[in-house]
Amino acid sequence: MKLVALTHLLLLLVLGHCGYARVERMVPGDPYTVGYSARGMLIDGRPRILTAATIHYPRSTPAMWDSLMQKAKRGGINTIDTYVFWNMHEHTKGQYDFATDRANLPLFLETAKRHGLFVVLRIGPYVCAEWNYGGFPHWLRHEKDIVFRTWNEPFLREMKRFVQKTVEVTRGFLPEHGGPLIAMQIENEYGDKEWRMGEDGHKYARWCGEVAGSFNLTVPWIMCRQYSDVDHVIPTQNDFYCDQYLADFHRKHPDMPDMWTEMWPGWFQRWGEAAPHRPIEDIAYAVAKWYAYGGTYVAYYMYQGGTNFGRTSGPFIMTSYNYDGFIDEYGLENWPKYLHLADLHNHLIDAEHILTASNVPVPERLGKNANAHVYGDDDEYESVSAVFRGQPYDLHRWSVTLVRKDKGSKPRHPASFEPLPASLLRLDEMHVRSVALPNKMAYHSETPLEQIELTHDTSDYLWYRTEITIPKQTPETLSTLTSATHMWAWRMAGHDTLATFTIDIPAHVLTAAPDSAPLTLLSQTMGMAHNQYNMEAYTRGLLGAVSVCGIDVTRNGWAMQPTLEGVKEDPPVPDHPSRYAIDLGSMTKGHVWVNSHHLGRYWTRRAPEKRDHRPCQVCDYGGWFWPDNVCRQKCGEISQQYYHLPPGYLDMDKSMLYVLEEVSGDPEKIAIVRRVSESPERHAPEAPEAAHGLAYYATWLAALLAASWALCRVYSLAVRRRGYQPIADQ
Template identity: 35%
Template structure:
């Protein structure tokens, strides 16, 4: 067992001496569940035994430590063998050399919970992860190291990437968590989605990919390294597949097993869009086909999606919820029938495991879209997978003198080549419906209010005769950047009633204030972050003040040179003056990074901000730039809790100083394509099954139970940008009803 030093900054890892000597002289006392991991073209060998592995992605920072044991146990009960997680570099190294592994980022604690549950672990170190996570997991500060371009052969990037990777490897080794040390980590991934590197970076990507593989292999961890979507990975690195379907995936070498790193049981959400779903029948079909065609390791991405707490969501415009329509929902409750249907699938596959791994295979075609893969061993054992890939029609086939009816788009699993243990299209598991039970905020105290100033608070951070890039200015220290200027309208100049303010922006969002009043807001969306805002404005003779509150809504997490994608206004003009269109783009602009309330740490229950709050029995409503604070009781019972924000505009929320995240009940278009039922048959894609047209993409925001005080009062803080009614905020208890 390893212990950490008290200093999270230095994070030095040492073996505790008593347990070290016990392991040295009595190695059988180790909680080992494996000893070494090798592979050939058929499968992994774990402790000398061939294994089929069904894995589940659970990202430790997207839940909280109090939830981890329950999530892992629910995955295990669902028939899972391993837990997979990324390692989130920007969460662990917020500034160069300053490491953090506490609370939601306690990677070692999470790993040991997985180990103690008797499950394997797949560690995807990255350090680029994509994952709809801010900047794809790469620290923002690295972009500002001279000579750095992410995911290329640039020396500064490679230097920092190697240092962090080694840090994680050394941490896991000191904790004796790799299988070669008697631990449970059976695979480690370096980087992510290499296929995209070569497409995007061309000649600059391939050398980096090969360097990363070489660097990883130099780490003495004793388990195989994998590379996601690197189709020409080095001989001693296993390339893997990411997709909705990987049954036809073939490794680049016949000596490597088929590994599916990401089978997507749903999809992520973006603010202002409808909600995607993937039917359990289709997920089961894809998994069954993968193992039917010789697959060996299959991982659900995600099995529990969780929550993008605080400002961790990427995108831009990825929602705070990362539910992913996963078998375990965002709040930690199993989603039926998906969880149960997959559990039955896993059980059927495991009944075939020995024959699949040691038997001989044969293929029989019954038609253009019907086939069987049969596995037999020397002792007479037999298992079969019967597939019907027709999207419309049932098919009756005769297999070994017996008739089998196959529904459209389905696989039947016959562990004994006679009896159907499972058919992917036949859902027998109970269905559950989620209910959010309202519980009003209970408080014996009134509201505290802080009014955020429009524009510059204190002194400007700097002044320039240009519009600066938002991200390069804030370096993601905050979502907010004020752009302020003033202009004069001469006495003889007429002002049209149709005066228009025109703002062009690279994204992501902006609020426009003229002479202290909110005039309009503009937003990009999940497919086009740029936007143009044209709004009527009321001007006056003499001096007019213009303030733009520019906002980011999560930084890009993937794509071509994504760290160079900017944000913020690029052009500001006013029309409707009698003799001119006023171009303010090159005016003198004063800038302020962040909000005064952020500077005062109003979100912290331990800060010095109490002197800045004013008490109200009833808070002002529908006013922009308002901070609200209320002391609330802990909701009754032990159900998971969501914060209902449907009557608010846009902003941030905290409970007892913990960052709930961005809220924005932005509605999708009522004209979007939604379905009341979802046809599981045929190839799946994210827009196939959508719900919630004309509704807020996200109404409820997960507040973990462990964040509440068990017996006392809780401090809820809200920053509202555009105006809402905080008296209508309610807690809701999340419950499931089975039928």
């Protein structure tokens, strides 16, 4: 029996499967064992082909987890991959939360177990992930003499303590208890940083392996993008393509499985960028080639990207973390990407016993840049000859060859938003108010203090105030500030860098002022660094000299006050079957809550027009993919107009909506819309996600509380119920 993989440049020609019956997948339930060999992770001693979906539990709500895993399994997935987010579980030092809402990691693992899915748990605890501060809690930077991610005693102490706590919380999900865990990860993508840190970096990497081994768990540990040798861990790969690393890996680690922990099927998006898109043909090509060259594990980062709720996103990263994955942030399949890769996964798993029983074959050259990778022995050999675009191939008995037919992607069936019928909503009232500047300030200093030191990362905002003397002669006047570009970020380039910039103060404002007057500034952050070096030294706010009309006021005496920390969160409410979003296209920039749940930041910044943005003009998968070069979509459009209202956060009888608008907008045009998807005909309709299978269009009592200063307004509006009408969900 043979399995043949044909690869030709960046053209997917293959992957076939044998005519034998599918090997029954082993799933968690009864106790089992986990190990590894050169041909894969061993489940009860048998090597497995593993296809993993990265789904981050804090980026969706518990009400969504069951459906997400059901759809992942239907898409040919047999493993779930997730980071563990330190700042979700230990926001205050020593106070752990592994049970509340999106922090309920045990419930997430139990859901995976119930669906018969394995889990790779990537503890880190540094995660990057375009997540606020890379997953580190804000208090960590205040530990005396700490330096992150190197041979530094304060960091080693705190990191080990959290890893140990996570192991304790998840121990009941290990395979000897019938749980889904088959591997854990320590650290994350340390290889590049290790060399910059010199000998302390090497010592730290080795220490990570020693800590992992000290737990004596029944599952292996991994370290992704780890280039130096570390005991007790399997080094793994992250990239858009990874087959190019395999020959060297086989030479250095002949007894270890080939694991691709982050296969990037799309990319994240910043405010004001066009939407990233990676063609399905290129993804399938990269994955098939990985398995052809000997790989046995692929995790799609992200399979379902989800939502950066609250203030969890990294600097200038959008609230939507859709990632052009296989399931969108609302939980709907991304057609045809979802189905196309499901076919490939099923072929691979059907042929698992052939792929894992054979050593990695030496490629047979078919022609220029074309190779065949033959798995299996020569029993019952029979072939026929075929020609594809002038290239002859021998197609072996009981094999299926998947051939790309023509250039270009298959027709897409993208999800879209539809408005709710006007008859179901009624605007009752609307209030407008302004929030005055703070009268009292909590902090006082000769010079402006660093922002995060004062806010403890509980708010994006910090007020600065000082008293200035008004010059008698006032031409067109300006003040010069040295600060992070987060301050008044919408006026800046939008990059996470430090800069010197100016703010114009109209002359008539100064001439109308008395001899002295308070100067009040609002500094704003938009997420803390998630992937820079020396993150413990990360700073924001007024960091340098401040002058007014050429007069230095840096040491003038300053008062400071954190502000706008949000509202107290309510407990989750009963689930609803439909998927909703808030259309904030009429607003500008701020934050949004529903029933006191912080949905995240919003910003209706537009992407560049197509004529100014080359990646929007080209989408040819026949070449190495890089998201900044090709296939961007929605040029000239608002980068994010719709904001996820997830299941579990909506009370379908009455819900409170809060909007904090920083600049200006038209709140009367804010709308609640529904996310819908047109499924391809080949896809059978899924069962309703709720027993009644109906969508109840809620009445909304929406209070739009937009804190207002300078340019801002406060809005309050009420939308009341007009009864409900059963509508079939899509």
